[in-house]
Amino acid sequence: MHARPERNPAIARLNDHFLKLSAGYLFPEIGRRVGAFIEANPGAAERIIKLGIGDVTEPLPAACREAMKSAVDDLGEKASFRGYGPEQGYGFLREKIAEHDFQSRGCDVSADEIFVSDGSKCDCANILDVLGSGNRVAVTDPVYPVYVDTNVMAGNTGPAAHGGGYEGITYLPLTKENGFEAEIPTQRLDVVYLCFPNNPTGAVASRKHLAAWVAYAKEHDALLLFDAAYEAFVQDDALPRSIYEIPGADTCAIEFRSFSKNAGFTGTRCAFTVCPRGVMATDADGRKHALHGLWNRRQSTKFNGVSYVVQRAAEAVYSPEGREQCRGLVAFYMENARILREKLSAAGIAVHGGVHAPYLWLETPGDASSWDYFDRLLHGAHVVGTPGAGFGRAGEGYFRLSAFNSRENVEEAIRRIETMTAA
């Protein structure tokens, strides 16, 4: 037996790719700056309004709570008790999803192509299990950091590059010049992450833009990973809510959906992935295989399903009362977004987003960098937002505000920003 090297007494080897991760910079840095400000200004702590969070603030809809309570009672009776459920989710939920979210909009998605999970964040990460190494992966810039960091962990990238980003990932800039829709690349890519309505820019995709991506994917045999966590916030019924509204997408796209934002399930946890049977990927010999079977295998092996109680709560989202209550939640946040948009625009700030998404993407006034503007808002208005540069290089010069807050906080934050901007 070989002795282990002396200078390395630890037995287990770690995943070296984790060491490439830049140390979760954004939110810790925000916390550090807020902490330092409070220390220097005791008493300011209660005044601070956080418009940086991507978490909902309104309580769970009554229809969902009632469904949960009655599901708890089901578990208390021998006749209706449930143990392990199907790894893919209960039929009662998958059927409702297929009907209401897809078939009602003309998308040919069936219940057995829907995989219920405990979150879109995990699904976006777990999908890499069924994809091999060596794929040319593209993300937008700015980007929801989960897509990038999970590719780093999986070993699909090189080290962190100078000036931001990782080697080996293709970044597609989202700017006001391109209307926050990435230019369709000319080079070949294998996997492309898209998120519409977008976090962080708040932009929504036109049908034409999604159709261009589907055409690209079909031409280059690329896989689109479409994150539609904010679809419920789309206000114009003519805009697509699902990638499957584009003909042909059912052969090249996987879609991620979540109950977190439309029904306030960020703490309750329920989401789903749509993997149509026609979506293929190639093996080492170039033979095509359907990802549906592999994803099913992955879920059955590594996952034991979402709790029965939570799936009953998610099912209630599709009841007449549940739909009405979720519409009310979305309308509440979108009214916050409208107020923020109108008042900040009137104060002379250039605002993007916030029409079909609960995020506003501000241009920082003058030459202020994202972090300069963060400090100005914190010190001058006691308002905390998120610097655009934290979502990627192309986010420099932008600033994200979230509409997830109470009306009172939103109005007070606006008053303070107006006063600060006028000064």
Ligand SMILES: *Cc1c(COP(=O)(O)O)cnc(C)c1O
């Ligand atoms: C909030 C959010 C999700 C949802 O994640 P869950 O794990 O389902 O709560 C997914 N994608 C984006 C971009 C989000 O902002």
